[in-house]
Amino acid sequence: MRWQEKVESGGAALLQNREHLGHPHFQDFFKAHPSEFVQLRPSGSSAPAFKPEQMSRHECFVTFNPDTEELYEHSVQNWAAAYLETSAAVAKELREKKTVL
Secondary structure, eight states, X not given: OHHHHHIIIIIHHHXXXXXXXXXXXXXXXXXXXXXXXXOOOOTTOOOOOOOGGXXXXXXXXXXXXXXXXXHHHHHHHHHHHHHHHHHHHHHHHHHHHTOOO
């Protein structure tokens, strides 16, 4: 619901104009609800922008993939739960709106 409110208060237009989730409009949301997918720089940080094209294959792999069995299992469970939750939400919305695909 909080995300929907953020989208309805101008976020949808930003995303349609190809703005990213690090846009100032979304920052308060991700500060309150951290995400593995959206990383915010600390306020006033002069850290260089992330440039994946400058990473070696190994650096890329260890940055974006779990490197232990425990982290792998956690990631699989997290992604599976997110997929099922999203699927249920979409199905519920389709039923409520009686939308035919």
